[in-house]
Amino acid sequence: MRIRLCLAALSLIGGAGLTSLSAPAASAATCSDIEVVAARGTFEPGTLGAIVGDPVYSALQQKLTGRHLSSYKVNYPADLSPTSAAQGNADLVNHVSGQAAACPNQRFILVGYSQGANVVDNSIGISSDGAVVGSPIVATLPAAVAPRVAAVLLFGNPIRALGKSVTGPYQSRTLDFCAKGDPICENGGGDVLAHLGYTADAGAAADFAATKV
Numbered sequence: 001m002r003i004r005l006c007l008a009a010l011s012l013i014g015g016a017g018l019t020s021l022s023a024p025a026a027s028a029a030t031c032s033d034i035e036v037v038a039a040r041g042t043f044e045p046g047t048l049g050a051i052v053g054d055p056v057y058s059a060l061q062q063k064l065t066g067r068h069l070s071s072y073k074v075n076y077p078a079d080l081s082p083t084s085a086a087q088g089n090a091d092l093v094n095h096v097s098g099q100a101a102a103c104p105n106q107r108f109i110l111v112g113y114s115q116g117a118n119v120v121d122n123s124i125g126i127s128s129d130g131a132v133v134g135s136p137i138v139a140t141l142p143a144a145v146a147p148r149v150a151a152v153l154l155f156g157n158p159i160r161a162l163g164k165s166v167t168g169p170y171q172s173r174t175l176d177f178c179a180k181g182d183p184i185c186e187n188g189g190g191d192v193l194a195h196l197g198y199t200a201d202a203g204a205a206a207d208f209a210a211t212k213v
Contacts, residue, residue, distance in 0.1 A: 030070065030103075031102070031103035031105070031106055032068040032069055032070035032103075032106060033067045033068045033069065033105075033106065033107070034060075034064065034067055034068070034069050034070075034106070034107050034108070034109060034150065034213060035069070035070045035071065035072055035099060035106055035107075035108050035109070036048070036053075036056070036057050036060060036069060036070070036071045036072070036108075036109045036111060037071075037072045037074065037092060037095065037096060037108055037109070037110050037111065038052070038053035038056070038057065038071065038072070038073060038074065038111040038112070038113075038116070039053075039074040039076070039078075039088050039092060039110075039111070039112045039113070039115075039116030039117070039119040039120055040052070040053055040073070040074070040078050040113060040115075040116050041078065041113040041114030041115050041116050041156070042078055042079065042080065042084075042114055042115045042133055043078065043079065044078060044113065044114070044116075047071075047073065048071055048073050048111070049073075049111075049113055049116065051113060051155075051196060051198055051199055052111065052113035052116075052155050052198050052199065052202070053073070053111055053113065053116075055199045055202035056111050056153060056202045056205050056206065057069075057071055057111075058202070059202040059203050059205065059206035060109065060206045060209060060210075062206070063206040063207065063209075063210045064206075064209075064210060064213065067213070072095055072099075074088050074091050074092050074095070074116065074119060075088075075091045075095075076088030076091055076119065078115055078116070080133060082135070083135065084115065084133065084135075085115055085118040085119050085122065085128060085133055085134055085135040086122075086135040086136065086138045088115075088116065088118075088119035089118075089119050089122040089123050089135065089137065089138050089139055090138050090139050092110075092119055092120065092123045093123050093139035093140065093141055094139070096108055096110075096123075096141060096145060096149075097141065097142060097145060100144075100145045100148060106148070107148050107149070107150045107213060108148055108149045108150065109149075109150055109151045109152075109153065109209050109213070110123070110124070110149060110151070110152045110153065111153045111154075111155075111205075112152075112153070112154050112155070112157070113154075113155040113156055113198060114133070114155070114156045114157075114158065114184055114195065115132075115133040115134075115158070117154040117155060117156060117157035117158065117159075117176075118131060118133060118134045118135065118157075118158055118159070120152060120154060121154070121157065121159055121166065122135065122136075122137045122138070122139075122140075123139065123140060123141055124140065124141060124146075124149070124152065124166065124168075124170045125137065125140045125141075125168065125170075126159065126164065126165075126166055126167070126168075127159075128158060128159050130162060131158035131159045131161065131162055131164075132158040132161070132184055133158065134158055134159070146169055146170070149170065149173065150173065150209065150212045150213040151173050151174075151175070151208065151209040151212040151213070152166065152170050152173055152174040152175070153174075153175055153205045153208070153209060154166070154174065154175070154176040154177065155176075155177045155198040155201065155205075156177070156178065156179070156182055156184045156185050156195050156198060157176050157177075157178060157185050158184050158185060160176065160178050160185040160186065161183075161184065161185055161186060161187045161189075162187075163187070173212055175204075175205060175208045175209075177198060177201050177204075177205070179191075179194040179195070179197055179198065180194065181194045182194040182195045183195065
């Protein structure tokens with residue numbers, strides 16, 4: 001019930017048209033120094049995501065001065081359909097693989113919020129199957145691309161409610177935020193509003209990413 005309420009709250013926010021921070025139109029990037037690839041949460045409005053993607057991108061721009069940043073909004077429904085996260089998983093892997101081939105010096109920062117964290121988890125080989133709005137893995141980033149992923153920034157990650165986390169080669173490059181009481185990432189959490197407060201962590205996420213690029 002709490003999880004349904006949380007997803008309903010996100011739906012209402014989408015309908016209310018929450019104002020997002022400034023972010024460029026997300027598109028397949030030219031060869032920037034760093035591309036921020038963001039997977040929004042369920043029903044989340046905004047360019048890259050009003051709660052997480054847009055404020056994180058803005059914080060990265062302020063932190064990584066002197067670097068040319070670009071962004072890509074993962075193309076997927078971000079709804080409650082059973083294949084939604086899988087579609088995002090496939091799009092993220094296809095896009096980053098294509099960019100890596102076209103831009104040999106480009107690096108990547110992956111950002112995922114809520115269902116978007118499931119998308120990122122799957123793409124780096126950590127299955128979100130069984131989590132809220134999760135899915136089995138349908139694609140993973142090639143091993144040759146992995147070293148070019150500078151940082152992985154996750155917020156309200158549903159696999160954490162299953163007792164899982166990012167392990168393996170991406171572990172040291174991952175920062176995974178779960179607010180106290182957030183029912184999406186904390187098993188037994190009861191604070192629905194906690195899932196909507198991750199904008200406050202944008203600066204800390206940018207600080208972490210800056211140490212990895």
